[in-house]
Amino acid sequence: MSLKDVIHDIEGYQNIKSEIEVLKKYGFDHGARRGQFDAILEMLHPKSLRLRVSEIIDETKTTKTLRMVPVQGYLPPFQAGQYISLVVEVGGVVTSRDYSISSSPSQIGYFDITVRRVGDGFVSEHLLEETKQGDEFTSSAPAGNFYYNPLIHGRDLVFIAGGSGITPFMSMIREVTGRGLDRRIHLFYGCQWPDDIIFGQEIDDLSRRHADFTCTTVISEPPVGYRGHTGFITARLMQEILGGLSEKMFFLCGPEAMYAFCREELKQEGIPERKMRTEMYGPPRNVTTCPGWPEHIDADARVSVSMKGGETIMVRSTEPLMNSLERHGIAIPSLCRSGECSLCRTKLLKGRVFQPEGVKLRKSDRQFGYIHPCMAYPISDIEILLP
Amino acid sequence: MPEYDAVVIGAGNGGLTGALTLAKAGRKVLLLERHNVPGGCGTSFVRGRFEFEAALHQLSGMGSQERPGPLRAILNDLGVMDKLEFVEMENLYRVVWPDTFDITLRAQRDAITETLQDRFPKEKDNIPRFFDLVYGFSMEMIQGLFFKDPNISKEKYPLFFKYALIPTQKVLDEYFRDPFLKAVLSIYWSYAGVPPRWFSFGDFAIMLFAYIEFKPYHLKGGSQALSNALLDEFINNGGEARFNCGAQKIITSGGKVTGVKTEQGDTVQTRSVLSNASMLQTYLDLMDPEQVPKETLESFRSTSIGPSAFSIYLGFDCEPDEIGIQETTNFIAITTDMDEAFARWKTLEQQGVALLTCYDVSDPDFSSPGTCQAAYVTLQYGDPWNLVPPHQYYDAKYRYAEGMMGLAEKVFPGIRGHVEEMEIATPMTHLRYLGHLGGAIYGRDHYAKDTQYFMANTSPVQGLYFAGAWASQGGFQPTLTSGRSSAKAILKSMAKK
Numbered sequence: 001m002s003l004k005d006v007i008h009d010i011e012g013y014q015n016i017k018s019e020i021e022v023l024k025k026y027g028f029d030h031g032a033r034r035g036q037f038d039a040i041l042e043m044l045h046p047k048s049l050r051l052r053v054s055e056i057i058d059e060t061k062t063t064k065t066l067r068m069v070p071v072q073g074y075l076p077p078f079q080a081g082q083y084i085s086l087v088v089e090v091g092g093v094v095t096s097r098d099y100s101i102s103s104s105p106s107q108i109g110y111f112d113i114t115v116r117r118v119g120d121g122f123v124s125e126h127l128l129e130e131t132k133q134g135d136e137f138t139s140s141a142p143a144g145n146f147y148y149n150p151l152i153h154g155r156d157l158v159f160i161a162g163g164s165g166i167t168p169f170m171s172m173i174r175e176v177t178g179r180g181l182d183r184r185i186h187l188f189y190g191c192q193w194p195d196d197i198i199f200g201q202e203i204d205d206l207s208r209r210h211a212d213f214t215c216t217t218v219i220s221e222p223p224v225g226y227r228g229h230t231g232f233i234t235a236r237l238m239q240e241i242l243g244g245l246s247e248k249m250f251f252l253c254g255p256e257a258m259y260a261f262c263r264e265e266l267k268q269e270g271i272p273e274r275k276m277r278t279e280m281y282g283p284p285r286n287v288t289t290c291p292g293w294p295e296h297i298d299a300d301a302r303v304s305v306s307m308k309g310g311e312t313i314m315v316r317s318t319e320p321l322m323n324s325l326e327r328h329g330i331a332i333p334s335l336c337r338s339g340e341c342s343l344c345r346t347k348l349l350k351g352r353v354f355q356p357e358g359v360k361l362r363k364s365d366r367q368f369g370y371i372h373p374c375m376a377y378p379i380s381d382i383e384i385l386l387p
Numbered sequence: 388m389p390e391y392d393a394v395v396i397g398a399g400n401g402g403l404t405g406a407l408t409l410a411k412a413g414r415k416v417l418l419l420e421r422h423n424v425p426g427g428c429g430t431s432f433v434r435g436r437f438e439f440e441a442a443l444h445q446l447s448g449m450g451s452q453e454r455p456g457p458l459r460a461i462l463n464d465l466g467v468m469d470k471l472e473f474v475e476m477e478n479l480y481r482v483v484w485p486d487t488f489d490i491t492l493r494a495q496r497d498a499i500t501e502t503l504q505d506r507f508p509k510e511k512d513n514i515p516r517f518f519d520l521v522y523g524f525s526m527e528m529i530q531g532l533f534f535k536d537p538n539i540s541k542e543k544y545p546l547f548f549k550y551a552l553i554p555t556q557k558v559l560d561e562y563f564r565d566p567f568l569k570a571v572l573s574i575y576w577s578y579a580g581v582p583p584r585w586f587s588f589g590d591f592a593i594m595l596f597a598y599i600e601f602k603p604y605h606l607k608g609g610s611q612a613l614s615n616a617l618l619d620e621f622i623n624n625g626g627e628a629r630f631n632c633g634a635q636k637i638i639t640s641g642g643k644v645t646g647v648k649t650e651q652g653d654t655v656q657t658r659s660v661l662s663n664a665s666m667l668q669t670y671l672d673l674m675d676p677e678q679v680p681k682e683t684l685e686s687f688r689s690t691s692i693g694p695s696a697f698s699i700y701l702g703f704d705c706e707p708d709e710i711g712i713q714e715t716t717n718f719i720a721i722t723t724d725m726d727e728a729f730a731r732w733k734t735l736e737q738q739g740v741a742l743l744t745c746y747d748v749s750d751p752d753f754s755s756p757g758t759c760q761a762a763y764v765t766l767q768y769g770d771p772w773n774l775v776p777p778h779q780y781y782d783a784k785y786r787y788a789e790g791m792m793g794l795a796e797k798v799f800p801g802i803r804g805h806v807e808e809m810e811i812a813t814p815m816t817h818l819r820y821l822g823h824l825g826g827a828i829y830g831r832d833h834y835a836k837d838t839q840y841f842m843a844n845t846s847p848v849q850g851l852y853f854a855g856a857w858a859s860q861g862g863f864q865p866t867l868t869s870g871r872s873s874a875k876a877i878l879k880s881m882a883k884k
Binding site for chain 2: 002003006007009010011012013016017019020023024025026027028029030031033034035036037038040041043044045074076077079105106108145149150151152272273274333340342343344345360361362363364365367368385387
């Protein structure tokens with residue numbers, strides 16, 4: 001005898017049995033849910049986007065805005081400050097780069113991305129010089145953690161932007177002024193030269209029309225006779241303009257050097273970690289200067305990378321593993337390219353890699369030998385298991 | 388075409404234990420996972436200086452080394468224990484109604500009885516009687532049901548036969564008068580996802596019994612450590628895992644599984660599929676409609692999609708003490724009317740009950756020195772979120788979270804001022820990462836009619852098996868166990884051939 005034979009002896013069993021029979025007749029037909037999952041996901045978190053350049057706007061001599069509309073369907077929502085990872089093919093290499101969306105989240109018809117020429121940036125060069133109206137791209141859905149949280153960030157905000165680091169702030173400023181949200185923003189905008197200032201006219205207009213939005217531009221290499229603020233964005237300047245820094249929330253986006261400088265300035269003023277939010281900035285310009293980089297490995301060092309059950313390639317130690325793989329036509333999932341999002345998480349089977357401070361590995365991923373190839377530099381011959 | 392003894396769809400808890408069980412038995416196994424990390428719910432994510440535990444609050448069924456529980460036995464068999472370090476929690480939980488009532492129960496029968504008798508002197512005699520029932524029932528269920536007594540009968544196991552399907556609320560009303568006492572004793576309902584009115588006493592009693600007897604646990608590195616350990620052992624046993632690659636179609640012919648087409652477009656041959664995906668969506672979206680037996684879809688009519696969760700992950704720039712957190716597990720309620728609290732799960736209104744877990748209280752190493760973290764969650768159905776237009780989604784998310792934070796501040800004043808990192812997950816977030824309609828974290832609703840006595844977890848499609856919450860119950864222990872059991876069933880059927 002098993003439970004099956006006596007199951008009807010359980011009190012209430014028969015009642016439930018009859019209830020189930022009724023429900024089988026009249027209950028909801030879940031067949032109607034076929035395909036529903038993909039449809040819901042597509043509205044909020046599509047796996048990828050297909051975008052078309054609808055307009056190209058000249059911003060400065062070195063900067064353009066590419067206005068992107070969906071090839072079909074709708075654009076998903078995003079939070080001002082988030083980015084998309086744009087897939088580009090340059091010279092036969094498929095790679096991706098992150099661009100903060102500079103348009104407002106209220107603008108649901110398009111995403112603007114604003115691209116500035118970077119010294120040796122072959123991707124920015126491609127986007128600025130080769131891209132035409134009507135071109136199509138694939139991108140990720142909006143992602144990233146650099147955004148305002150109304151629950152903890154208060155209403156008094158200080159934005160510190162360096163160069164093209166203005167782009168996520170532009171989205172935030174456009175949203176706050178456009179929707180009339182109850183937040184006060186002061187923008188410190190650091191640029192090398194006056195003609196480097198992106199969105200200068202719009203920022204002027206908005207600050208004239210909105211009492212709660214003000215801006216200070218700071219030029220680091222001013223031409224002779226320049227009359228505005230010059231040098232760096234120092235705590236002293238901030239104190240002078242804002243008259244007190246406590247109770248304010250600071251957001252920083254710009255080059256590596258600016259973070260190091262401004263964060264330290266704010267720390268000296270007693271601003272706690274929780275009052276500063278910093279956007280990530282991709283792999284370091286020169287990894288050999290990172291703390292902990294093994295001294296005996298020079299900039300030209302080459303090592304081998306074998307993929308379990310696959311080919312072996314030769315790569316430079318000073319290039320992120322992900323970029324080297326892409327050079328060899330091996331695409332692994334990528335998103336933040338800053339060691340943060342873990343989408344490229346890969347198992348290291350043999351050898352050693354250098355991962356700069358700030359690479360956000362889970363504790364147990366470290367224990368089980370996982371690395372984030374977008375910010376991992378092979379410093380010996382290695383073997384990896386592709387994800 | 389490559390051939391596998393079995394293909395496992397989904398590397399959630401059940402998929403991982405299932406895949407590992409099969410690989411350890413020497414079978415050639417392919418594990419497909421559409422996400423880039425193993426674990427499903429059993430995962431973590433990093434923000435700033437914090438690694439947030441996504442889902443595990445209290446691991447049940449572990450027991451100590453000296454008195455191992457059923458889950459410890461399974462993890463031992465699977466060979467992952469030496470890679471993991473478990474942390475026992477001393478207390479069961481704290482329940483607090485702000486400014487009204489506040490109580491903490493130790494995970495120990497006598498201590499609980501004493502504390503409750505002290506706080507509810509009018510119910511002094513009823514309390515031990517109630518625990519006699521919970522324990523008596525559980526012992527009978529273990530002997531009669533889990534150990535499959537061949538002579539099971541109403542006469543031999545009277546408590547089991549009387550109480551297994553009775554609503555928990557009915558038993559509480561029979562034993563007690565004080566609404567706070569009833570709510571304190573049954574508060575696990577808000578964690579299990581079924582209100583006392585519909586929670587079968589059998590499911591409830593065994594849950595309470597197991598947490599008291601085997602203690603609540605957590606582990607170093609969080610649930611991701613467990614998922615990583617299971618995957619690692621799977622790979623060490625020759626298993627093949629593919630991430631960023633879900634299954635697109637289960638191929639069947641003449642009512643039998645013959646293969647699986649992956650999202651990358653290739654097809655593999657196999658006669659056994661263990662699906663750790665939603666059982667409903669396995670039939671709806673992973674199979675051709677004409678291959679799904681008509682009565683299978685019909686049988687789903689008596690069930691509904693279960694709750695999801697609204698979770699706020701909080702990283703604090705201070706130790707738990709500084710913000711008044713003294714317990715790991717804190718239930719916060721605004722009402723003793725649990726039906727009312729449950730009804731709110733189907734709306735975007737202020738929640739009636741929530742759970743704040745601060746792992747650092749039991750495990751001071753959980754977060755980096757000088758910081759701590761909490762997972763703050765209320766269950767909620769996905770439906771109200773389906774009605775929010777995409778471009779109002781973030782506003783709605785913050786509005787709901789604001790209500791939750793307001794509730795937390797009533798118990799932990801000043802908590803907000805120490806938040807350094809915050810991540811908010813709605814049912815839509817869970818839908819996205821788990822791949823389940825409604826963002827369901829526990830599969831179907833688990834009312835009395837959805838218990839094991841009425842639901843078949845086998846499929847009429849030959850070679851198709853299930854693991855995870857849809858195939859058993861929600862929670863870590865049930866899902867980890869289900870993968871193991873289903874893999875054993877697969878091995879048994881292979882042995883027959």
